[in-house]
Structure formats: structure tokens, C-alpha cells
Amino acid sequence: MSLLEIRDLHVSVEGKEILKGLTLTVNPGEIHALMGPNGSGKSTLAFVLMGHPKYKVTQGTVLFEGEDILALKPNERAKRGVFLAFQYPTAVSGVSVANLLRNALKALGREEDIKSFRKIVKAKLMELKIDESFMSRYINDGFSGGEKKRLEVLQLSILKPKLALLDETDSGLDIDALKTVAEGINRYTQNPGVGVVLITHYQRVLNFIKPHAVHIISEGRVVLSGGWDIIERLEKDGYEPFLKEKEAVS
Amino acid sequence: MTPNTKVQEIGKGYEEKYGFHVPEKSTFKSKKGLNPEVVRGISAMKGEPGWMLDLRLQALDIFFKKPMPTWGNTEILNSIDFDDMYYYMRSTDKTESDWEDVPKEIKDTFEKLGIPDAERKFLAGVTTQFDSEAVYHSVQEALTKKGVIFLDMDSGLKQYPELVKKYFATVIPSMDNKFAALNSAVWSGGSFVYVPPGVTVDLPLQAYFRINAKNVGQFERTLIIADEGSSVHYIEGCTAPVYASNSLHSAVVELIALPKSTIRYTTIQNWSKNVFNLVTKRAVAHEEATVRWIDANLGSQLTMKFPSVYLVGRKAHGEILSVAFAGNNQHQDAGAKIYHLAPETTSTITSKSVAKNGGRASYRGLLRVYKGAEGAKSSVRCDALMLDEASRSDTYPTMEVDERSASVVHEATVSKIGEDQLFYLMSRGLAEKEAMALVVNGFIEPFIKTLPLEYAVEMNRLIELEMEGAVG
Numbered sequence: 251m252s253l254l255e256i257r258d259l260h261v262s263v264e265g266k267e268i269l270k271g272l273t274l275t276v277n278p279g280e281i282h283a284l285m286g287p288n289g290s291g292k293s294t295l296a297f298v299l300m301g302h303p304k305y306k307v308t309q310g311t312v313l314f315e316g317e318d319i320l321a322l323k324p325n326e327r328a329k330r331g332v333f334l335a336f337q338y339p340t341a342v343s344g345v346s347v348a349n350l351l352r353n354a355l356k357a358l359g360r361e362e363d364i365k366s367f368r369k370i371v372k373a374k375l376m377e378l379k380i381d382e383s384f385m386s387r388y389i390n391d392g393f394s395g396g397e398k399k400r401l402e403v404l405q406l407s408i409l410k411p412k413l414a415l416l417d418e419t420d421s422g423l424d425i426d427a428l429k430t431v432a433e434g435i436n437r438y439t440q441n442p443g444v445g446v447v448l449i450t451h452y453q454r455v456l457n458f459i460k461p462h463a464v465h466i467i468s469e470g471r472v473v474l475s476g477g478w479d480i481i482e483r484l485e486k487d488g489y490e491p492f493l494k495e496k497e498a499v500s
Numbered sequence: 501m502t503p504n505t506k507v508q509e510i511g512k513g514y515e516e517k518y519g520f521h522v523p524e525k526s527t528f529k530s531k532k533g534l535n536p537e538v539v540r541g542i543s544a545m546k547g548e549p550g551w552m553l554d555l556r557l558q559a560l561d562i563f564f565k566k567p568m569p570t571w572g573n574t575e576i577l578n579s580i581d582f583d584d585m586y587y588y589m590r591s592t593d594k595t596e597s598d599w600e601d602v603p604k605e606i607k608d609t610f611e612k613l614g615i616p617d618a619e620r621k622f623l624a625g626v627t628t629q630f631d632s633e634a635v636y637h638s639v640q641e642a643l644t645k646k647g648v649i650f651l652d653m654d655s656g657l658k659q660y661p662e663l664v665k666k667y668f669a670t671v672i673p674s675m676d677n678k679f680a681a682l683n684s685a686v687w688s689g690g691s692f693v694y695v696p697p698g699v700t701v702d703l704p705l706q707a708y709f710r711i712n713a714k715n716v717g718q719f720e721r722t723l724i725i726a727d728e729g730s731s732v733h734y735i736e737g738c739t740a741p742v743y744a745s746n747s748l749h750s751a752v753v754e755l756i757a758l759p760k761s762t763i764r765y766t767t768i769q770n771w772s773k774n775v776f777n778l779v780t781k782r783a784v785a786h787e788e789a790t791v792r793w794i795d796a797n798l799g800s801q802l803t804m805k806f807p808s809v810y811l812v813g814r815k816a817h818g819e820i821l822s823v824a825f826a827g828n829n830q831h832q833d834a835g836a837k838i839y840h841l842a843p844e845t846t847s848t849i850t851s852k853s854v855a856k857n858g859g860r861a862s863y864r865g866l867l868r869v870y871k872g873a874e875g876a877k878s879s880v881r882c883d884a885l886m887l888d889e890a891s892r893s894d895t896y897p898t899m900e901v902d903e904r905s906a907s908v909v910h911e912a913t914v915s916k917i918g919e920d921q922l923f924y925l926m927s928r929g930l931a932e933k934e935a936m937a938l939v940v941n942g943f944i945e946p947f948i949k950t951l952p953l954e955y956a957v958e959m960n961r962l963i964e965l966e967m968e969g970a971v972g
Binding site (some may be wrong): 303328343350409 | 827918919920921923925926927928929930931932934935938939941942943944945946
């Protein structure tokens with residue numbers, strides 16, 4: 251059974267159709283890179299898969315492990331194993347990172363006592379080169395861009411979902427930070443059976459994370475799927491030729 | 501406390517936890533309504549000195565003459581029927597200092613509320629008031645030895661008449677407002693605290709106020725004097741059963757912080773939603789003294805309460821942190837007042853209000869810097885959070901600065917609970933209610949932070965109760 255199966259997905263935001271028949275399948279153990287120009291619908295896909303109330307599905311299906319999840323609330327999707335690393339994580343003042351993690355683990359039915367919680371967190375903080383003081387800071391409140399992305403990856407590695415939707419987790423990072431974050435993601439993908447949808451604007455991150463498949467998305471649809479060859483061509487010529495190619499075909 | 505336990509506790513509600521009442525077993529109950537005879541009766545029963553009776557009668561006169569305030573929620577204010585109320589009710593004839601001697605019904609009440617337990621764990625002293633009279637009182641021996649006085653107000657007047665006479669009604673005279681006059685006329689119970697020079701009271705002193713009977717007014721009177729270089733933290737909590745008819749709570753609290761002393765006064769007001777809570781609280785801070793009001797209002801139908809600080813000595817410091825939750829049919833009209841009357845005085849006002857289910861939260865604040873208060877500094881911040889469209893939040897900030905060298909900062913925000921914040925937390929597995937409780941807890945974190953741990957836990961729990969029904 252596929253981990254994620256998206257069929258002919260149409261999605262509107264505030265009356266405007268953004269996704270126009272997107273189809274994508276992710277099997278357990280696979281990393282799929284999703285690339286495309288600004289406004290092509292990449293982030294919309296991430297939000298709609300997580301269940302943001304503003305995004306309305308007008309047509310199509312989304313199956314997660316064979317179950318239609320479109321009617322489920324975000325927390326119910328999270329409980330089934332879906333996770334979204336936000337492109338622009340939201341600040342929640344007054345609520346500490348530790349508080350968030352403990353509450354999230356508890357909500358997912360994996361409550362830990364304080365001692366083992368600390369142990370788990372400490373190891374992950376080291377891996378991601380995050381200072382321990384991070385834990386008592388308020389969620390994304392006054393965080394730099396890099397800190398925000400690290401917090402997303404920290405959550406990914408502690409919550410261990412079955413499916414990770416990574417929305418431009420690589421953007422806004424310097425090369426060292428990018429390496430650390432990519433290592434974190436790679437460690438996560440070593441968990442058996444997990445799947446990743448890696449949404450990115452730049453091929454740079456793919457030097458560190460090797461996808462099984464690459465998809466070019468444009469105007470709300472997957473216009474081209476393939477392997478490493480696509481990335482090499484992208485690097486050389488940019489998006490333009492792909493989009494033209496598509497036009498010529500259709 | 502984590503949201504999951506929050507959810508389990510949601511639904512238990514106020515009614516179950518605080519809404520009970522024990523059979524009314526009064527040994528004395530004044531007639532309904534208010535007149536000089538009722539006032540004389542109260543004073544005689546307490547065996548008070550003549551000056552106090554005179555003060556009461558004078559205050560009653562002022563109460564009758566003063567009109568109702570014409571500002572604030574006049575609709576509710578004008579609905580108060582002063583003739584349909586008992587002004588004094590005594591359920592026991594004396595204040596006990598041994599818990600075992602407290603009458604059983606009253607003991608049961610406070611045991612349900614967790615009072616003796618709290619005392620054993622983390623309080624330096626405790627006094628509990630049931631309707632009009634204090635019923636139990638105890639204070640750590642070590643404090644008594646240091647000369648700290650912590651008594652109910654009636655005992656304070658009996659044992660330290662000179663000290664009481666010197667300070668009583670000096671900060672809030674009966675003329676101040678209609679409800680201060682009412683309190684001065686019929687006051688009963690409350691706390692009297694005196695901390696001698698240089699003495700630091702490490703653990704908080706606590707008072708717990710409980711209205712048990714129907715249609716009864718509670719008019720406690722509290723006077724705290726911190727002598728030079730001393731320090732004290734006083735905490736009060738209040739609850740009442742849920743009755744169909746209304747009760748009135750109208751307290752007067754006066755704080756006197758002598759030079760270099762510190763007073764912190766924390767209130768967790770959780771009256772049932774049919775209590776009118778009209779309270780006057782004011783402090784005077786002398787040279788280099790600090791006064792902190794920490795004032796949380798969760799209960800009552802209407803609260804009007806604006807703790808204030810008069811900074812009368814050089815380098816005196818005042819802080820007011822006001823937190824209000826307004827739910828269905830509630831109006832929390834809360835705020836703060838600071839008066840800078842001396843050079844180099846400093847102050848901060850922080851107000852946090854949450855309105856939900858059609859509730860109304862108002863911030864009413866006054867910052868006054870008088871000419872001559874050179875180099876005075878103040879910062880005022882009020883944040884309002886609304887959980888739905890039906891709720892209302894308004895701010896009435898007033899600033900009058902007559903001193904050029906003063907610096908004043910004011911910030912205000914009003915926000916609706918963010919869809920994005922909820923989505924973010926829900927994407928991590930938290931249910932909507934849990935996510936909302938977490939956001940609200942975060943919003944009032946500056947307040948929770950000031951509380952001793954045990955109170956912080958209790959406060960979080962109260963917020964969970966408040967969140968009940970906040971999500972459709």
C-alpha cells in the first residue's frame with residue numbers, strides 16, 4: 251500500500267483555484283522532491299495535506315495508508331503520522347519549546363516522563379547543534395530564520411512521523427546550517443518505512459538529500475516527473491525549458 | 501500541566517468545584533436592607549470603639565448621598581438592589597486558631613477548596629472568611645516572634661486599636677467613592693497585616709474569602725502596613741456558590757509601604773458569575789518602596805476594580821499586572837492607576853485581557869505624572885485577546901503628564917486568536933481546545949510567572965475551566 255496517494259487534487263483558497271488536478275504517489279521509504287517556480291502551488295499542497303481550514307478541496311482524493319484523510323482535522327492527521335515542517339513557522343508567545351514538545355508527544359500518545367524526555371531531547375539538540383537554552387524559549391518568538399528551521403527539524407526528529415512534508419526547510423539557511431538541517435532530515439529518513447515530500451525552490455539541498463524521484467510542479471499540476479537527470483538539467487537551464495516543454499506537449 | 505489533563509478537567513466546571521453551599525447556619529443575620537440601625541448593630545456586636553462607629557455612620561451618610569457612578573456598566577450597576585441584601589451574617593461566634601475547632605460545615609467548605617492543605621504546604625499564615633466573619637486564622641510562630649501581625653481586621657482593631665486608628669481609611673477615605681463609603685459603613689472581616697522594620701516574610705500570607713449565603717454582601721476590609729525595609733507577599737482568593745440571585749462583594753484594601761519596603765499583593769478572583777465585584781484597592785509607596793498589585797479576575801458578573809499606587813516618595817516604584825477573563829454574561833472592567841508625585845519614581849502597568857463567548861473585557865487605566873515628579877518613568881502595556889466574534893474588548897487609557905522630564909511609554913494591542921497559531925499547534929497533534937488553552941496560557945504567561953508554583957498550577961487549572969465551551 252502507498253503511504254500517500256494524491257489523485258486529481260483540486261484546491262481553492264478564498265475562491266481562487268491553486269491546485270488544478272495534482273496527482274502524486276509516495277511509497278514507504280521514498281523521498282520525493284517537489285520543485286517549481288513561485289506560485290506554482292507547492293506550499294498550498296503542503297497546507298492542504300496537513301488540513302489547514304483555509305484551503306478547500308473541490309475535487310480529488312488524498313489517501314494516507316489507504317485512508318481518505320481529507321475530512322480529518324489537522325491533529326487527527328498528525329496522530330496518523332503526517333507532519334508538516336512549515337516554511338514560515340508561527341510564533342506562540344509565552345509557550346516554551348519544551349512545553350510544545352511534551353504536549354505534542356502526549357497528544358500523539360507517546361508521553362515520556364521528565365527524565366527520559368530530557369534525555370531524548372538532549373541527544374537531538376546535540377545532533378542539530380542547538381543550544382539547550384532553546385528549550386525554554388517561546389515557540390519561534392524572536393527566532394532567526396535559521397533557528398525556526400532547526401526547530402522544525404527538531405520536532406520532526408522527536409515526533410518521528412510516518413510522512414514528513416518539508417516545505418522549503420532549506421530556504422534562508424547558510425551552508426553550514428543547511429548541512430546540519432539536511433543531516434537531521436537524513437537521520438530521520440533512516441527510520442524504516444517513512445516517506446518524505448521535500449518541497450524546495452533550490453536544487454542546492456539535493457546535494458545533501460538524495461531523492462528517489464523529482465517532480466516539477468507548475469500551475470497547480472505535476473508537469474514532469476523523473477530522476478536525477480531532471481535536477482542536472484534544472485541546474486543548467488532553470489525552469490523555463492521544462493515549462494515550455496510541457497506547453498509543447500499539451 | 502499539559503493540555504491533555506486540561507481536556508479531562510474541562511467539563512468539571514465551576515459548579516462542581518466551587519458551586520456547592522452548606523446549609524446556612526447563622527448565629528446572627530442582620531435584617532435585609534441598609535440603615536443606621538443595621539450599622540449600629542454591626543458595630544455593637546463587634547464591641548467596637550466609638551470612633552469606628554462614628555466613622556461607619558458618617559460613611560453610611562456619604563453612601564446615601566453619593567450617586568451611582570455614571571461611567572462603566574451603568575446598566576448593571578443600577579440593577580443592584582441595596583434593599584434586598586443582607587449586610588452582615590455571622591456563622592460562628594469566634595475566629596478559631598485550631599482548624600479542628602472550626603464548625604463542621606465551614607470546615608467542609610474550606611477543605612473542599614483545599615485551604616488547610618495549602619497552608620500546610622506553602623503558606624506562612626492563613627485567614628479564611630465565611631460570609632461576613634473570619635472563621636479561622638493561623639500564622640507561623642516564627643513570624644509572630646519577629647513581631648509580624650497577621651490578623652483578621654476585627655481582631656486587629658481589638659488588639660492594636662492605635663495602629664489601626666493611625667492608618668485606617670487614610671489611603672481610601674469614605675468620601676472616595678460610593679462603594680468605598682458602603683464598605684466603610686458595613687465592613688466586616690478582611691485582614692490586618694503589620695510587618696516590623698527590616699523583617700522579610702518569606703512565604704506568602706493568604707486570605708481566602710467565601711460567600712456562602714444567598715443575597716449576602718461581603719465587605720471585607722484589609723489594611724497592610726510594611727514598615728521600613730520590610731517585605732511581604734499577600735495572596736487572596738475568592739469563590740462563592742452558584743445561586744440564582746446575586747451577591748455583592750465590595751471590599752476596600754489599603755496598602756502602606758513605608759520607605760524601602762516591598763509589598764506584593766496577589767488576587768485570584770473567581771467569584772461565581774452572579775456576584776457583583778466592586779472593589780477599591782489603593783497603595784501608598786514611600787521613598788524607595790515598591791508596591792506590586794497582581795490582580796487576576798476570572799469570575800463575577802461585573803467586576804469594577806482598578807488597583808492604584810500613589811508614588812509619594814523619591815524613587816518609589818509601582819507595578820500593576822492586571823489579568824481578566826470575560827466569558828458569557830460577564831463584564832470585566834479592570835485596570836490600573838498610578839500617580840507619580842515624587843522625583844525618580846517609576847512604574848509599569850501590564851494588562852492582559854481575554855474575552856470569549858460574548859464576554860466583555862475593558863481596560864481602564866490612568867497614569868498621572870504631577871509637576872515636580874522629575875525623571876519619572878512609566879511604561880504601560882495592554883494586550884487584549886478575543887477568542888470569537890461575539891466578544892468585546894475596549895480600552896480606556898488616560899494619561900496626564902505635567903512633568904516635562906518624565907518619560908512615558910504606552911503600547912496596546914488587540915488581537916483575535918490566530919488561525920495560524922491554532923493550525924500550527926494542531927499540526928503537532930493537539931486538539932483545538934488544547935491548542936487554544938496553550939495559546940491563552942502563553943498570552944497570560946507574564947502573569948503566571950509572578951505566582952508561586954502552587955498558585956501557577958491552580959491558575960492554569962482555572963484557565964482550563966474558563967476554556968470550557970470556548971470552542972464550538
